[in-house]
Amino acid sequence: MDIQTIRLACINCNVRALCLPIGLSSQELDSIDHLITLRRRVKRNALLFRNGDGLNSLYAIRTGFFKTSVAAVDGLDQVTGFHMAGEMLGLDGIVDNRHTCDAIALEDAEICALPFDRIEELSLSLRSLQHHVHKIMSHEIVRERDVMLMLGSMRSEERLAAFLLNLVHRLRARGLSHSELILRMTRKEIGSYLGLKLETVSRTFSRFVADGIIEAKRRHIDILDANALVRIVNQSERLRPDCIPIARGKER
Amino acid sequence: MDIQTIRLACINCNVRALCLPIGLSSQELDSIDHLITLRRRVKRNALLFRNGDGLNSLYAIRTGFFKTSVAAVDGLDQVTGFHMAGEMLGLDGIVDNRHTCDAIALEDAEICALPFDRIEELSLSLRSLQHHVHKIMSHEIVRERDVMLMLGSMRSEERLAAFLLNLVHRLRARGLSHSELILRMTRKEIGSYLGLKLETVSRTFSRFVADGIIEAKRRHIDILDANALVRIVNQSERLRPDCIPIARGKER
DNA sequence: CGACACCTTGAAGAGGTTCAAGAAATGTGG
DNA sequence: CCACATTTCTTGAACCTCTTCAAGGTGTCG
Numbered sequence: 306m307d308i309q310t311i312r313l314a315c316i317n318c319n320v321r322a323l324c325l326p327i328g329l330s331s332q333e334l335d336s337i338d339h340l341i342t343l344r345r346r347v348k349r350n351a352l353l354f355r356n357g358d359g360l361n362s363l364y365a366i367r368t369g370f371f372k373t374s375v376a377a378v379d380g381l382d383q384v385t386g387f388h389m390a391g392e393m394l395g396l397d398g399i400v401d402n403r404h405t406c407d408a409i410a411l412e413d414a415e416i417c418a419l420p421f422d423r424i425e426e427l428s429l430s431l432r433s434l435q436h437h438v439h440k441i442m443s444h445e446i447v448r449e450r451d452v453m454l455m456l457g458s459m460r461s462e463e464r465l466a467a468f469l470l471n472l473v474h475r476l477r478a479r480g481l482s483h484s485e486l487i488l489r490m491t492r493k494e495i496g497s498y499l500g501l502k503l504e505t506v507s508r509t510f511s512r513f514v515a516d517g518i519i520e521a522k523r524r525h526i527d528i529l530d531a532n533a534l535v536r537i538v539n540q541s542e543r544l545r546p547d548c549i550p551i552a553r554g555k556e557r
Numbered sequence: 558m559d560i561q562t563i564r565l566a567c568i569n570c571n572v573r574a575l576c577l578p579i580g581l582s583s584q585e586l587d588s589i590d591h592l593i594t595l596r597r598r599v600k601r602n603a604l605l606f607r608n609g610d611g612l613n614s615l616y617a618i619r620t621g622f623f624k625t626s627v628a629a630v631d632g633l634d635q636v637t638g639f640h641m642a643g644e645m646l647g648l649d650g651i652v653d654n655r656h657t658c659d660a661i662a663l664e665d666a667e668i669c670a671l672p673f674d675r676i677e678e679l680s681l682s683l684r685s686l687q688h689h690v691h692k693i694m695s696h697e698i699v700r701e702r703d704v705m706l707m708l709g710s711m712r713s714e715e716r717l718a719a720f721l722l723n724l725v726h727r728l729r730a731r732g733l734s735h736s737e738l739i740l741r742m743t744r745k746e747i748g749s750y751l752g753l754k755l756e757t758v759s760r761t762f763s764r765f766v767a768d769g770i771i772e773a774k775r776r777h778i779d780i781l782d783a784n785a786l787v788r789i790v791n792q793s794e795r796l797r798p799d800c801i802p803i804a805r806g807k808e809r
Numbered sequence: 810c811g812a813c814a815c816c817t818t819g820a821a822g823a824g825g826t827t828c829a830a831g832a833a834a835t836g837t838g839g
Numbered sequence: 840c841c842a843c844a845t846t847t848c849t850t851g852a853a854c855c856t857c858t859t860c861a862a863g864g865t866g867t868c869g
Contacts, residue, residue: 491846491847492848492849493847493848503847503848504848504850507847507848507849507850508850510849511849523847523848524847
């Protein structure tokens, strides 16, 4: 394994706002200092954790891009989410004290391992942290529910449009371009996530290109007409705006 | 509104094991006594809460059967879950401090409203309660992910089979029959939950009946060959056993 | 008993999948 | 650094599942 680890306190972390509640008093910051975490690099295609692993820590993504998936015996797997900087991995493992999916880096990444028992311990004295944890978990519930809604009611064009809008929304919230994006995942992985076959994903991309909505050269996507994507997602009128993943990114 | 409310302490509740952690010391039970809850009856078809309502409480179902759904402007809605005694409603509302779905009773029901700020307060001194809350939320994340997997990869027969097995599994855990069940929801609601049209649900039921797997008289379902249902769910070999909703009920 | 909601079934049609082949990147080893 | 193997992506054609539209049946409740 090619993993480099560094011990460090969150108090010195420059992306702390992503994992920890904001507006802590200096007293509270002092106690946060006790939440020593393990920073780790994860190479592209490496597993951060796998289904069945014991849950020791939750993982905050500092940089990089992950997928979570549930693997099948024959090697097939279904992607359950794509995750980028500032998002938390491992929440599904709390129920049974073991991870129930695989987390794989789709590009070289850097994560912080937050020992879960320390989080719980610290939450006892830091009410804002406690509430923050509740919000993060609730947010994940809402995120997954939005995917459920998408899978249950949208057609291929709508799914892909919602997917693209959701991605650029999250990238934009991180200060990146809201028209250009480089996909870190394959068509197959997108299809797996969207409940479509890779051929359907490819065809739908081609249709978007033909309609002048996007430019696409393999993983390099250029969104020419974001409004058209919004119209495609809304055209069904089956969902209200707040059912659409794009309307509720990881942060607001 | 036809709602009857009773103030009472959890310590006297005979289904407390459903909402609260087990194995509390007598000291701890004393503090639980401060978690005064509001017990309430909810009539069939009545809303327990609706999308947009402020989040004051989480709701523990004492008796009865609920659906949660996200409504669309034109009256259509998508069912996001069916919930029975011992399950918790409202977890999705924590992120934004307001509910993001409707909760509707599908039969006369009785719930306990647990003030969320009291839960958080009490969690600060009761570590087992804190952990219990985390587990409940994590469990909901896993439940929804299993639905995602189903919607993303199963065909109609597999979905309905998984749905029936999941229902009887949960009913069985409550001491009810694992072969007979009375559906509290319409074909349309089942379809909405499974991402299918009501006609498809109806046809699939008919096929199961023709194959001798179940007997079905409208809402009254009799499972004659549960193994056949398991085989249908597994036949795809696309999912491991633990991806199937039935394998992970609300309790184990 | 009549109105209404719910369920079943049929036939035609649409959307997505499957199978197949080839093209374009990417990675690897010499 | 180039050649070759591999992975990824695109596109076509036939097929299949689910949907849509339609009609009739069944149960329930005032």
